[in-house]
Amino acid sequence: MTLDITGLRVSIGGKEILRGVDLRLQAGRVHGLAGESGSGKTMTGLATLGLLPHGARTTGSIRLGERELLTLPPKELNQVRGGRIAMVFQDPATSLHPMLTIGTQLTEHMRHHLRLGKAEAKARAVELLGKVRIPGPEEAYGRFPHQFSGGMRQRIAIAIALACSPEVLIADEPTTALDVTVQAGVLRLLRGLCDELGLAVLLVTHDLGVMSAVADEVSVMKDGLVVESGPRGRVLREPEHPYTRALLDSLPDAELR
Amino acid sequence: MTSLLTIDDLVVEHRSPGRPVVRAVAGASLTVRPGEVVGLVGESGCGKSTLARAVCGLNPVTAGSIDFDGQPVTPLGLRRRKLTGIQMVFQDPYASLNPRRRVGDQIADGLRTARDTATSPADLLERVGLPREFAGRHPHEFSGGQRQRIAIARALAARPRLLIGDEPISALDASAQAQVARLMRDLAVESGAGLLFISHDLSVVRLIADRIAVMYLGKIVEVGDTAEVWANPRHPYTRALLAAIPQPDGLGVLPEELPGDVPDPASPPSGCRFNPRCPLVMDVCRDKEPDFGPVACWLHEPK
Numbered sequence: 001m002t003l004d005i006t007g008l009r010v011s012i013g014g015k016e017i018l019r020g021v022d023l024r025l026q027a028g029r030v031h032g033l034a035g036e037s038g039s040g041k042t043m044t045g046l047a048t049l050g051l052l053p054h055g056a057r058t059t060g061s062i063r064l065g066e067r068e069l070l071t072l073p074p075k076e077l078n079q080v081r082g083g084r085i086a087m088v089f090q091d092p093a094t095s096l097h098p099m100l101t102i103g104t105q106l107t108e109h110m111r112h113h114l115r116l117g118k119a120e121a122k123a124r125a126v127e128l129l130g131k132v133r134i135p136g137p138e139e140a141y142g143r144f145p146h147q148f149s150g151g152m153r154q155r156i157a158i159a160i161a162l163a164c165s166p167e168v169l170i171a172d173e174p175t176t177a178l179d180v181t182v183q184a185g186v187l188r189l190l191r192g193l194c195d196e197l198g199l200a201v202l203l204v205t206h207d208l209g210v211m212s213a214v215a216d217e218v219s220v221m222k223d224g225l226v227v228e229s230g231p232r233g234r235v236l237r238e239p240e241h242p243y244t245r246a247l248l249d250s251l252p253d254a255e256l257r
Numbered sequence: 258m259t260s261l262l263t264i265d266d267l268v269v270e271h272r273s274p275g276r277p278v279v280r281a282v283a284g285a286s287l288t289v290r291p292g293e294v295v296g297l298v299g300e301s302g303c304g305k306s307t308l309a310r311a312v313c314g315l316n317p318v319t320a321g322s323i324d325f326d327g328q329p330v331t332p333l334g335l336r337r338r339k340l341t342g343i344q345m346v347f348q349d350p351y352a353s354l355n356p357r358r359r360v361g362d363q364i365a366d367g368l369r370t371a372r373d374t375a376t377s378p379a380d381l382l383e384r385v386g387l388p389r390e391f392a393g394r395h396p397h398e399f400s401g402g403q404r405q406r407i408a409i410a411r412a413l414a415a416r417p418r419l420l421i422g423d424e425p426i427s428a429l430d431a432s433a434q435a436q437v438a439r440l441m442r443d444l445a446v447e448s449g450a451g452l453l454f455i456s457h458d459l460s461v462v463r464l465i466a467d468r469i470a471v472m473y474l475g476k477i478v479e480v481g482d483t484a485e486v487w488a489n490p491r492h493p494y495t496r497a498l499l500a501a502i503p504q505p506d507g508l509g510v511l512p513e514e515l516p517g518d519v520p521d522p523a524s525p526p527s528g529c530r531f532n533p534r535c536p537l538v539m540d541v542c543r544d545k546e547p548d549f550g551p552v553a554c555w556l557h558e559p560k
Contacts, residue, residue: 181497187503207503213512236506237507248505
């Protein structure tokens with residue numbers, strides 16, 4: 001399944017945030033989206049899920065397979081959201097509900113989207129927790145988010161996103177809040193899941209190192225426009241656009257290379 | 258050269274009612290010389306920030322000593338502080354600047370501490386690379402990188418001999434991080450002050466630090482010259498930290514993973530603190546703690 005974004009424009013309060021974004025996500029591939037804060041990376045991710053703030057005006061097209069998402073009635077959009085397109089947010093400390101057990105958070109949307117019974121949902125949740133390598137998945141099922149470390153929480157957030165077997169996963173800075181050692185584990189997990197389940201992943205990150213480690217294709221955004229897009233090796237090694245070059249040169253070890 | 262700051266076997270404990278005592282810093286020793294930049298790195302929860310706060314007198318010391326210029330550092334109280342030679346730049350410039358005061362006035366506080374009547378806040382803004390007329394503005398008018406520059410200007414206004422940066426760049430945009438880090442280094446070295454730079458971003462520390470200290474679970478496990486540590490990391494933890502950094506080389510190499518999490522500092526493992534996660538663990542590591550330097554590991558025991 002592919003997700004095609006063409007000519008996506010978003011304006012909020014008369015200000016144009018995205019000025020014609022084109023992206024193509026393919027199954028089993030990780031598409032990295034780089035750029036400074038304020039360049040519209042996150043907005044692109046949110047627009048795909050129809051999660052833009054109130055009063056946002058969107059034009060262009062976002063197609064999941066043959067379906068146009070932008071004009072979908074809310075009821076049908078709700079089936080796509082969480083069911084076929086899922087999202088992992090930056091900070092697992094705030095994206096998980098602190099007062100619900102992770103079991104509840106893992107099964108709620110499964111029961112809704114997949115119409116599973118309680119026991120079936122639990123069995124699948126435990127299996128998912130095992131898949132994202134949470135030690136002791138059975139016991140973990142009944143625990144609360146604060147009982148896990150940051151890296152574990154992000155793994156749980158990934159498990160929740162994967163619960164309804166989505167075709168597209170949007171990961172918005174999934175490792176920015178984590179330490180390098182923990183980040184390495186989460187990146188390996190994301191890459192493995194992408195290959196194993198044939199997910200189309202949109203990885204939003206400002207870290208070009210992370211980008212280089214997991215992304216197959218890289219797009220660079222600036223001021224609401226994609227300025228450069230291409231295979232990872234080419235964009236990071238022989239950038240064509242001056243802005244990509246500037247981004248690479250601003251890295252701390254650029255002058256040591 | 259004599260050292261400016263000497264931390265000797267420092268222990269800092271956090272006590273909260275109904276919970277076990279957490280030993281955030283458990284016997285750490287470190288020195289900073291004048292004009293030297295020391296980078297302190299480690300995972301979150303290893304006690305880096307607690308160490309920095311203790312050096313400023315913001316956290317009471319349980320055991321060990323902190324000497325600044327031959328004088329012990331006393332806890333910060335309500336009285337007027339004599340020890341203004343240590344200044345700190347905090348992590349989040351959105352929280353460390355007063356939103357209701359003009360930035361010029363906040364910088365002037367620092368100047369008043371140093372009894373400096375010759376310098377104006379605008380001069381300091383110029384030194385950190387901001388236009389002079391910004392002194393009349395409020396913090397909300399600035400971006401994160403600019404705010405952090407203002408926080409640095411405020412710290413420098415007090416003419417510190419030791420500047421401490423507690424993750425000063427982690428709240429900033431990636432494109433501003435290297436700039437701000439280099440600015441801090443240049444300004445500190447220029448004025449002959451020492452700089453203790455705390456960060457979990459190793460690539461930035463490598464860029465600006467003369468020496469690197471690696472901290473794990475309240476202890477410093479390796480200290481050495483930056484280039485040396487980078488080229489030849491000796492402690493298995495340092496190696497794991499360096500191997501986990503993804504390189505922007507476009508090759509698609511997944512970084513090495515260090516299994517497990519940092520143990521709870523309230524109940525550290527026996528023996529070497531790194532032994533449950535160490536790939537090279539030996540029998541002696543489980544029984545005895547390596548309390549020597551510069552590399553606290555039984556593989557690198559000094560003869």
